[in-house]
Amino acid sequence: xxxxxxxxxxxxxxxxxxxxxxxxxxxxxxxxxxxxxxxxxxxxxxxxxxxxxxxxxxxxxxxxxxxxxxxxxxxxxxxxxxxxxxxxxxxxxxxxxxxxxxxxxxxxxxxxxxxxxxxxxxxxxxxxxxxxxxxxxxxxxxxxxxxxxxxxxxxxxxxxxxxxxxxxxxxxxxxxxxxxxxxxxxxxxxxxxxxxxxxxxxxxxxxxxxxxxxxxxxxxx
Numbered sequence: 001x002x003x004x005x006x007x008x009x010x011x012x013x014x015x016x017x018x019x020x021x022x023x024x025x026x027x028x029x030x031x032x033x034x035x036x037x038x039x040x041x042x043x044x045x046x047x048x049x050x051x052x053x054x055x056x057x058x059x060x061x062x063x064x065x066x067x068x069x070x071x072x073x074x075x076x077x078x079x080x081x082x083x084x085x086x087x088x089x090x091x092x093x094x095x096x097x098x099x100x101x102x103x104x105x106x107x108x109x110x111x112x113x114x115x116x117x118x119x120x121x122x123x124x125x126x127x128x129x130x131x132x133x134x135x136x137x138x139x140x141x142x143x144x145x146x147x148x149x150x151x152x153x154x155x156x157x158x159x160x161x162x163x164x165x166x167x168x169x170x171x172x173x174x175x176x177x178x179x180x181x182x183x184x185x186x187x188x189x190x191x192x193x194x195x196x197x198x199x200x201x202x203x204x205x206x207x208x209x210x211x212x213x214x215x216x217x218x219x220x221x
Contacts, residue, residue, distance in 0.1 A: 004179070004194055004211045008220045012182040015216050016049035019180050022212070023050075023123065024057035026176055030122040031060045038117075040067040040124040040166060040174075042135060043082025047125060047180055051089035064097045067117060069124060070136035070165035071101040073153075080161060101164045107153055110164055114151040120173040120208075124166075128181045132189040132200025135171070136163035143167060144201055168204065177211040186219040 009015050023039065030037040037060065041047070066086070074080040083100050090098070099116060102109035126134045137144055142155035143165060150170035154163045171177070181190050189200055193213065197203040205211075 003196070004177075004207065004213050006194060006213045006215065006220065008215055008217060011216050012046075013049070015180060015182050015214050016047075017053055018214050019047070019050040019125070019178065020053035020057055022178055022214070023054060023125070024059055026123045026178075027059045027064060031063050034122075035063065037064045038067065038122050039064065040069045040121050040170075041086060042069045042125050042127045043071070043085065044127050044129075046127050046182055048085060048089060050180060051086065054089075055091055055094070059094070061094045061097050065099055066094075066097045067099045067113075067121070068101045069126065070163050071103050072161040072163055073103045074161055101151075103164045110149065110151040110153055113164070114149060114170070117150060117170060120175055121170070122174075123176040123178060124171055124174040126171075126177060126179045126202070126205075128179060128186055128189050128193060128202050130185040130189060132192060132202050133158075134179075134202040134205065136165035137167070137201040137204075138163075139201060144204065168206070172206050172208045174207070175209040177205070177207050177209070179211070179213040179215075181213055181215040181219045183216070184218045186215070187221060190215060190219050 027037040072080045138158045143152050146152045146167045192200045193202045
């Protein structure tokens with residue numbers, strides 16, 4: 001198990017740019033070494049700017065699989081769906097790399113999605129909520145205690161919807177974790193994440209590989 005490393009930049013724009021650079025670097029390294037690149041991407045507002053900059057990085061999309069860390073159980077095309085924003089962020093060529101979570105199929109869909117995942121993802125991008133959640137591993141939900149499945153459905157609703165999410169057993173073996181954290185409201189959960197404080201869901205992530213947190217100064221002060 002390795003500890004998290006922290007890189008602090010001036011503002012959210014710099015964080016987005018750095019995140020895109022790191023993803024592109026990981027993709028090129030993985031394709032050069034293994035012939036392919038498997039990444040899991042988080043939703044939410046924070047990473048949209050980063051995903052938009054990936055187009056400038058010339059990723060090897062034909063050799064890339066872009067999985068989702070989590071997804072809301074909502075109608076296809078809904079603005080509530082992370083997939084809707086992923087598709088909007090990428091070009092037509094890049095969209096073919098996206099592997100959508102089959103949220104309409106419940107636990108059966110979760111099991112099927114887990115079978116598609118590689119044994120260890122090359123990179124997992126994670127966010128951090130003001131309440132300390134990451135992916136859809138949210139405070140107080142039974143999904144936090146799942147140890148026998150890599151993908152599961154949340155036991156309750158979070159912000160109005162049930163979710164499908166990668167679980168801790170899917171996150172721990174990843175070769176790289178990349179956390180993107182911006183905003184003053186993330187200051188307390190970021191401190192707990194760095195301390196691996198089990199009182200928040202993100203603090204329970206135990207990296208098996210590299211784990212880098214890229215944060216802006218308002219979050220890291």
